Amino acid sequence: MACFVGYYVVWSVTPALHTPLMAVTNAISSVIIVGALIAAAAGRMADGGQIPLWLGLIGVVLASINIFGGFAVTARMLAMYKKKERK
C-alpha cells in the first residue's frame, strides 16, 4: 500500500526539488529510531547482558543524527527557495 502511495506521490515531485526530496526521505527513513528504541528498551529487560541495550542506544544516536540533520538541512534548502518567491 505504501509503495503504491509512494509511487504516485514521488512522480508528482518537481525535478527542481529532487535534492530536498532525498534529504527528507532520508530523514524519514530514520524511523529506524523506533526499532532502536525498542531494542534499547528490550535490552534493558534482557537477562543476557548489556550488549543489546548499548546496540540500541548507539542506534538511537545514529538515527537521531539523521533525523535532526536531515530535517534541518531540508529546511535550510527550502528556505532558499522561499527567499526567491518574495522577489
Added chain:
Amino acid sequence: MMPFFMLSAGVDAGSAGAAPAWVALAYLIAGICFILALRGLSSPSTSRAGNRFGMAGMLIAVVTTALTHIPTYVVNVADGAGQIAEQSLAIDQSLVMMIAGAIALGAVIGITTARRIAMTDMPQLVAAFHSLVGLAAVLVGVAAYLNPGAFGILDANQEILTISRIELGLGVAIGAITFSGSVIAFLKLNGNMSGAPILLPMRHLINLGVLASIIGLTAWFALIPTIGTGPIFWAIVALSFVIGFLLIIPIGGADMPVVVSMLNSYSGWAAAAMGFTLHNSAMIITGALVGSSGAILSYIMCKAMNRSFISVIAGGFGAEASSSGDGAKTDRPWKRGSSEDAAFLLQQAENVIIIPGYGMAVAQAQHALREMGDMLKENGVNVRYAIHPVAGRMPGHMNVLLAEANVPYDEVFELEDINSEFAQADVAFIIGANDVVNPAAKTDKSSPIYGMPVFDVEKAKTVMFIKRSMGGVGYAGVDNDVFYMDQTMMLLSDAKKMVEEIVKHLD
C-alpha cells in the same frame, strides 16, 4: 520495609500483537504525515509545510514508541510480614535518561552538521546520512538476534520464528549493504577516494558469488534451528558489508546520481525489513515509502542517461568509455575566446541560456554566475537556466546550488521544456557541463553516451564553453564536437574566475 522490583508483564516490549489500538492509530498518523511531507515537495511553495509534516510524523512515532516500550516496574513495598502492603508503578528512569541523552547527542551532531555544510557538499552529506540509517538497521537487527525473547519473535520451542529469521537476515543484509555502499559513495563524492571506477578482475563473478552466498546463507539461517546459527548470522552481516563495498567501487562519477538515489531506496527497505521483524507498522509504511521513492528517483536518473539500471549497477562506465574516446581524439582546430569577447557578445545578445554542470559546483561559481545573470538582465537580456536531470552528483543538485545563489526558480528550466528554444538563443553559455551538451549522443551510435537526451546547444548562434583545459573530457570520457564548431568560443579557465572576469567587463 524492603522494596523489591518486578518487571510487569503487561508492557513487555515484545508483546507486539497486543499493542493497544491507539498505538496502531498513532503509527498510521505518523505514516500519513510522512506521505504529506513528500506530497508537499510537489511545489516549492508547499514544500516547507511538507517538511513540518515530516517532523510531526517523526515526533509522533518516537513518542508513541517511548510510551509503549519503555518498561515500567511494579514497585511492591512489602510489610514486615512479607505481605505486599502497597503497589505503585514507576518508569525506568535511568533508561529514559540514557535514551534522552542519546537523542540529544544525535541532535547536536546532526544540527551542527546541517548548519555548517556547504550546499556544494550536499551529495556527500546525503550519502553520509544514508550510511547512518544502514548502520542503525544493522545494530537493531543484531540486538534483536541477541535478545529475541524481548522482541516477541520466539516460538514455543524458544527458537526464533522462521519468518522472523528471514526478515532478520534480509534486514541486516540490506542495512549492511546500505552502510558500506554509502561509505564508499561518501568517500568518492568527498574526494577522499578517486571518483574513477575501480575495476577488479572478474568483478561480476565475485559479486554474483557473494550475492548468491548471502541469499543462500539467509535461507540456511531461516531453515535450521536457532541453536548454532551464530556463525551463519555473522557471516550474512560480514558478506553484506563486503558486497556493498564491491558494488559501489566500480561505479564512476557521472553515475553517482543513480547510486545516491539507489542507496536512498535501500535505506528505506532496510527500515521496512526491520519493521516486519519488530511488527511495527510505522517502520513498514515509512520504509516502503522511502524505498519506492528512492527506486523511482533511480529510475528517473537512469532514463535521463538512457541507460538501464542493470548497466549502471554493473558499473565501469567511465573505464569502458575512455578506451573508445582515445581512438577518436584528433587535433582539430578550435577557437579560444577571452572574457572580454564573451562579455561583449553576451551584452549584444537577446536570449541567453546558461547550462550549469558539475564543474560549476566544484568551482563554487554559482554566486558569480547569478551576478552575471543579473547584470545581463539589467541590460535587457533574457537570461534562462537549463538543467539536465543528471547534471551534478545527485538528483536536483544544480537546482539547489542556483537556489542558494538566489536565482529565481521560474528562470530555471528542465531539459524538455527548454530544448526547443536553443534555435532562438543567441548564446548558449555552458559552465562546467560537457556530456549533457554532446551531440554525439544523438548522432554517433558507437558513442558510449548514445541515446542520452542532451541539450541542442549546437543550434544556438554562439556557444560559450567554460572549461578548465582542452585536455580533460567529461566524466564519460568522450570528445565533444561542440568544442570544434565555428560558432563555439572556448573560455579556458577556472569557472568562477572566468565568470568574475566577465562580470568585470560587463560593468
